[in-house]
Amino acid sequence: MLAVAEINYIRHEVNFKGCGYSSVAKKMGRDPRTVKKYAEMEDFNEKPKKKLTRTAPVIGPVKAILDEWIKEDLKKKKKFRRTAKRMWELLKEHHGFIGSDRTVRDYVSTRKKDFLNEVNDAALPLEAIPGTAQVDFGEAPFVYGGEEIVLPYLVLSFPFSNAFYFQVFPSQNRECFLEGMKRVFHHMGGVPKTIRFDNLSPAVKKILPNGERQLTDEFQNFVLHYGFECEFCNPNSGNEKGHVEAMVKYIRNNFLLPGLHVIELDELNKKLWGKAEKDRKRKHYQKKWKIEELFEEDKDAFLLLPAKEYECVRYETLKADKYGYIKLDLNLYSTSPRYALSKVLVKISYNRVDILNDDHQLVVSHSRLYGQYRKSMKWQPYLNLMAKRPTALKYTSFYDQLPEEWKNYFGSCTVTEKPEALKLLSIILKDHDFSVITKALVIASEYGHPSVDAIKQVFYQLINGRGIRSELSSKRSLPQLPVATRGLDHYDQLQKEVQHNE
Template sequence: MLAVTCMEYIKEEVNNKGYSYADVARRTKADYRTVKKYADKEDFQTSTASKKKQPSPVMDPVKPTIDAWIQEDRKKKKKYRRTATRMWQLLKKDGFKGSERSVRHYVSRRKMELVEESEDAALPLENKPGTAQVDFGEGLFSREGKIVDLPYLILSFPGSGGCYTQVFESQNQDCFLEGLKRFFHHIDGVPNTIRFDNLSPAVKKILPRGERELTERFRTFALHYGFKYEFCNPVSGNEKGHVEAMVKYVRNNFFLPERTVYDLEALNDALWEEVEGDRERPHYKHGTSIAELHQKDLDSLYYLPSTPYDTMRYESLKADKYGFVTVDQKKYSTSPRFASQRVLVGISYNRIIIFQDDDVIVSHQRLYGGETESIDWVPYLSLMAKRPTALKYTTFFDQLPKPWRAYLEDCTLSEKKEALKFLATIMKDQQMDKAVQALKTASKQGHPSADAIQQVYHQQMHGRGYRETVDVPQQLPSMPEAHRGMKQYDAFFQVKGGSSHA
């Protein structure tokens, strides 16, 4: 039997809008005779008469087991589900005496009943375990002495009141998909159905008759994890009222007053436990704890796919004449050798990675907010070593610690080249603090050479400490003059008068 909403749609399209049976059948993918039957039907009263069920002494004891298998298999992809024949074989091992045909008949009928029950239970969405809603909220946070707005993504389960949240830098598609992926892998499963607002990371365009043109990445993400998606009608936030309420609840109970953020990932790690602890409170309606109700949601989740979805996207971008690529109006350095060339750029919610074939050239933290440019100077230092006079006019020079700026200003041209080569080496290991310490130590004897700084640096890095240079006296004692050849050897054996010892 068709779901009630489908019957209503058929009657509306045929009787009120005047579409033909064939047209409606084609759009609903229903049989022509079925469409005609429900369009013309007048009596929809439910019959109170029911067929008396006959007891089945052979099948009745195993029906709960079969039902459990069917419910468990519904979380899996079809190719991993037990067939009716396989169920019969498993039952036989436990002493079942019934026929394979009886099992096949029951499995077929029970699967159809569970599908109908599932469709009925989905109306309304909030009453079905394992269904969820998703939306972004915004909260105030304290960061580096400033109050900033940061978005947080919410996954809520209306049936139980359970929810999860993660804070991000933006509401862009990269953060949106990363958030969903985190939720799924944290709860070790995938909600059966998720209702969204018409978020731009998911919906490219709203089409007539409730259809949506989805973004390609969201479509492939949903296919990968296997959840059904639903979208609210435009300007109808009440259709996802639970997640709207949870957005306010999370803001009021977790982010007020303004929470100080030093490390966003550390904050998100803490939020898993904080939100879980909050579920111990009683549900406002059912009396029992939210955690107990939420367990039904978790038991109804689909299984995760064998491999996680790669939320990093890859684009081929052309670098400008300085070797910078642009992502969302932000500039990221590559290397001087890639100036005006195309490079492969990996873009995730928090990283921008420049590739050459399979090798990583540069990895940047993704920029948000007011910053517009990220520079990794390591690939540029070898070029600067060839053009040291340009050093003072780069932002790299301004970013150097004060001792190094002062040292480089006192260097000759050749000394500056060697110092830049040394900096290129240590900056690959992100050891600038050690380089500052080495410079200060080596400078105790005056203006040091790059080799002297490098020697102190390696002594510090390998745990040998700094070894003072031995002071050599300026006046050395006179030494006897050395002569090359065998003359002195011959003179040692020479006897006066020209004779020698035999």
């Protein structure tokens, strides 16, 4: 491109003075063809410069390999990523690369920036970028124990592919919220790189000015553990996560109505994985591809799972009342008599409430109660105390929970046997349920009322797999002994005989 002054001179000399191309070219020291070009030029609009594409005979054949390695590494923590030097060494060792390490370093540096820019652009879930997700709760009716109840279900949806997963929970609390996402992550084998949320109370403690959020401690730790970016809708702007809201309705209408009969939530949730995956056989409502094919693109963009699974629990220190109960969400849970009026550490998950001692060892474990003003009583830690007051046994709920065999046994126990039997149960029920110890009682009772030591001996024979000793046989015929009976009947009979003799 000539200077502007030269172009003006050419156009003036040729177009206004009528000079020839050769004469003007001679005066300027230019080629006549150049003079002709600018004299006749009519379009002076600026055009973008074409980018020169140079062939890269050395790096070209391995670009695809390097791109794949860079994409893999961006899903890992920085300390686990390959350096450009290491990539160069691997290329030489496995792919016969003959280029310099500088060539590889320059290429890797440029491509990392390109890919990171793509990731930054991807942090807009509404644009349906692969690997992004949205989360929300829905509600549906279920039939449990013959009664209709309403339970929440957590939905994780993927706007790019229109795929989804969902799990049913007893509540929308923090533990259920995190447990649901964790289950989906580990079932898929990856983590969405960006997830959009409503301002759910399990995640957001407080909405701050300028769009900032104060997150709950549990949610913040969960985000750090799995490494995804979280985005939140503006208050009262549910349309900003419109995909998951539409999917909540779709799931309810197609999978949860009419109300499903529920016996165990865990069993129901296992079946829901297959229902969500079977739904992907249909085509996307806009794109020509099947949802399951598009979901593979979502999965390719996922982050890798961390090596360790996150434990969705929280810890609280609570004070027990004089009976040893702690109160959690307006429900009562037993601890142990030794913790009455004392503080205990409580480990809380979506389905368990564990009471821990000062060394963080388990004292007693409860199934978590949902609803209000309910009570969970585990009697094992109280049995030693009950052994000191055995007459109170019949007036406790523990007695109502006893198998009939044990009720009958306690009914025929002597005053000294009852405390010993309660102490035995205190030991056995710490690690076992009633099934084996009740079987031991039945076997030990075959020849009459057994002692506590006899029940204990049979129990340990059963759990150690030694079997039961067979009855000893004798060649001698023994005289038939009268049947031994217990109680005061003998005393009454003796009194009658004495009175008769008098």
